[in-house]
Amino acid sequence: MTSQLNASSRLQKPTRRRKPFTREGRRSNLLTIFMWISAVYFLLPISWLTIASTKDNRDLFSTFGLWFGRENNFFNNVVDVFTVQDGVYVRWALNTFYYAGVSAVGATLLAAMAGYAFARFDFPGDKILFSIILGAIMIPMTALAIPTYLLFSQVGITNTPWAVILPSLVSPFGVLLMRVYAADAIPSSLIEAGRVDGASEARIFWQVGLRLLGPGLVTVLLFNLVATWNNYFLPLIMLRSSELYPLTLGLAQQSAISAAGGGAQALFSTVITGSFISIVPLIVAFLLLQRYWRTGLATGGVKA
Amino acid sequence: MNAQTTSSVKTKNTRPVKVRKTSRVKRRTNLSAYGFVAPFLIIFFLMLFIPLAYSGYISLFIERIVGGINFVGLENYARAIEDPRFHEGLGRTALILLIQVPIMLGLALIFALALDSGYARGSNLLRLLIFMPYAVPSVVSTLMWGYMYGQNFGLVGQLATSIGLPAPDLLSPGVILFSIMNIVTWAFVGYNMIIMYSALKAIPSEVYEAAEIDGASQFRLAWSIKIPALRPALLLTTIFSVIGSFQIFVEPSLLSPLAPSAIGQSFTPNYYAYNLAFVNSELNYAAAIAFSLGVVIMIVSYAVQLSTQRKRVAE
Numbered sequence: 001m002t003s004q005l006n007a008s009s010r011l012q013k014p015t016r017r018r019k020p021f022t023r024e025g026r027r028s029n030l031l032t033i034f035m036w037i038s039a040v041y042f043l044l045p046i047s048w049l050t051i052a053s054t055k056d057n058r059d060l061f062s063t064f065g066l067w068f069g070r071e072n073n074f075f076n077n078v079v080d081v082f083t084v085q086d087g088v089y090v091r092w093a094l095n096t097f098y099y100a101g102v103s104a105v106g107a108t109l110l111a112a113m114a115g116y117a118f119a120r121f122d123f124p125g126d127k128i129l130f131s132i133i134l135g136a137i138m139i140p141m142t143a144l145a146i147p148t149y150l151l152f153s154q155v156g157i158t159n160t161p162w163a164v165i166l167p168s169l170v171s172p173f174g175v176l177l178m179r180v181y182a183a184d185a186i187p188s189s190l191i192e193a194g195r196v197d198g199a200s201e202a203r204i205f206w207q208v209g210l211r212l213l214g215p216g217l218v219t220v221l222l223f224n225l226v227a228t229w230n231n232y233f234l235p236l237i238m239l240r241s242s243e244l245y246p247l248t249l250g251l252a253q254q255s256a257i258s259a260a261g262g263g264a265q266a267l268f269s270t271v272i273t274g275s276f277i278s279i280v281p282l283i284v285a286f287l288l289l290q291r292y293w294r295t296g297l298a299t300g301g302v303k304a
Numbered sequence: 305m306n307a308q309t310t311s312s313v314k315t316k317n318t319r320p321v322k323v324r325k326t327s328r329v330k331r332r333t334n335l336s337a338y339g340f341v342a343p344f345l346i347i348f349f350l351m352l353f354i355p356l357a358y359s360g361y362i363s364l365f366i367e368r369i370v371g372g373i374n375f376v377g378l379e380n381y382a383r384a385i386e387d388p389r390f391h392e393g394l395g396r397t398a399l400i401l402l403i404q405v406p407i408m409l410g411l412a413l414i415f416a417l418a419l420d421s422g423y424a425r426g427s428n429l430l431r432l433l434i435f436m437p438y439a440v441p442s443v444v445s446t447l448m449w450g451y452m453y454g455q456n457f458g459l460v461g462q463l464a465t466s467i468g469l470p471a472p473d474l475l476s477p478g479v480i481l482f483s484i485m486n487i488v489t490w491a492f493v494g495y496n497m498i499i500m501y502s503a504l505k506a507i508p509s510e511v512y513e514a515a516e517i518d519g520a521s522q523f524r525l526a527w528s529i530k531i532p533a534l535r536p537a538l539l540l541t542t543i544f545s546v547i548g549s550f551q552i553f554v555e556p557s558l559l560s561p562l563a564p565s566a567i568g569q570s571f572t573p574n575y576y577a578y579n580l581a582f583v584n585s586e587l588n589y590a591a592a593i594a595f596s597l598g599v600v601i602m603i604v605s606y607a608v609q610l611s612t613q614r615k616r617v618a619e
Binding site for chain 2: 026027028031032034035036038039041042043044045046048049052064065066110111113114116117118121123124126129133136138139140141143144145146147148149150151166167169170172175200201202205226229230232233237247248249251252255256259260268271272275278279282283285286287290294297
């Protein structure tokens with residue numbers, strides 16, 4: 001039985017690294033045109049935002065959205081973003097980094113440990129526990145946020161960073177992915193070798209497991225990062241004081257102010273430039289870490 | 305079977321010692337396995353299980369101005385079942401499930417197949433461009449599209465007037481649901497495409513080579529090999545889309561100041577639950593709505609799973 005399994009996995013290995021099945025010269029102009037027109041739809045809002053962030057309020061209202069205004073006002077806008085309301089934007093940005101960073105690293109680590117155990121250990125109750133976690137993927141955040149708020153207010157931790165971080169540490173889907181990655185990337189023989197050498201289980205996990213989980217870790221980390229970076233509902237419910245807001249909540253509040261009153265109209269260009277600045281870090285992270293999350297997704301997508 | 309009996313015969317002599325030894329080792333590895341799982345499970349229990357149970361518990365009570373908090377059993381649920389405002393939100397969600405989700409997943413599938421075929425020039429860049437909106441927070445994408453829809457300096461209006469058409473009011477009551485569908489589609493086509501594309505990349509090349517020897521066309525290839533191979537990825541993306549559709553909140557909540565007449569308190573079920581809890585202070589009823597919503601999502605997700613399983617059996 002085991003030899004059969006080994007043989008089949010040995011057969012599968014080289015196929016996963018197949019070369020892309022394309023030959024030079026086999027191109028279709030029609031498809032190329034169709035795809036690039038579609039790409040315009042996805043690029044359009046971001047181009048609009050980029051161009052709008054170079055305009056002052058007057059140009060925003062009086063010039064065409066997809067071309068630049070009379071003068072480049074980008075740097076003035078950036079200065080506005082960082083100085084308006086005593087520079088609260090910097091505060092929001094730091095909060096976002098803090099909440100998203102701690103939540104994503106924490107959630108990924110918890111998921112990696114659990115996924116590793118589910119993939120590489122046989123222990124009583126593992127099947128039941130894993131299917132409970134799988135079922136939890138379907139529990140909507142909504143059903144949880146309101147009772148979590150009530151419970152947190154009884155413990156007195158609403159309106160603190162913990163109120164945003166603690167619920168974000170649970171990632172059932174992360175456990176599922178990590179189990180797939182661990183089963184794929186960490187050979188049992190290596191764990192056995194570590195045990196024979198007398199290494200503790202924790203040490204085997206840190207020194208062998210985590211290292212081999214590389215692309216999988218980056219993938220789960222990125223997706224957790226996006227989830228907390230982009231979260232709006234949870235901070236909206238949990239946080240009262242604006243110096244604790246993440247960027248999403250702060251920008252929404254600024255936009256509501258500028259939409260509400262003609263007097264505060266000056267904020268439009270600030271909100272737009274602030275929004276532009278806020279999407280840059282995640283896009284850069286995705287571009288830089290492409291190689292990792294694409295391998296990670298390839299493994300995860302197939303087996304999950 | 306045979307091997308088992310021989311091995312047990314073989315170890316008969318040393319049995320007592322050996323069993324004790326393996327069980328001690330086994331117990332130790334079990335303990336460390338629990339050690340690895342425990343941190344996640346503790347947080348899981350505290351942040352998922354307890355709030356869910358608590359939500360179910362408080363949904364069984366009503367707070368009255370006179371008489372305080374009373375146990376009323378399933379009365380809140382009876383109210384939810386008959387609540388036209390809850391139905392209204394669910395109706396919109398149903399429209400999203402029937403219109404937006406198929407369009408979004410269909411586009412994702414077409415793009416994934418097109419990129420995988422290698423027939424389009426600049427595939428790598430295209431893939432990144434289509435995926436990029438996923439990294440944009442829904443708050444920013446809603447603000448962005450909201451401004452572009454708007455009458456003040458909206459791009460859509462500018463484009464329409466430049467070719468001599470009247471500027472459409474995309475924030476009016478009859479249209480705004482479709483405007484929201486557009487935002488969601490824009491944001492999530494790329495994410496779904498990447499999941500499908502990854503699954504396509506995992507199809508072994510021998511399969512293609514065999515099909516090519518048989519003279520299969522690209523469309524035949526897509527229909528007979530690629531789409532069947534995508535089934536798990538399609539199931540995953542469908543379930544995620546169902547869950548996401550029921551939870552739409554950011555779009556109505558940020559667009560409502562721009563379109564106060566078009567977006568009421570109960571535009572989507574999730575927005576309704578939020579308004580009940582934090583604007584109307586009807587916490588118990590809000591918990592019942594949120595809990596019912598969770599149940600509806602579970603039922604729909606399982607229905608999706610079952611229907612794909614039945615198809616697989618039928619084949």
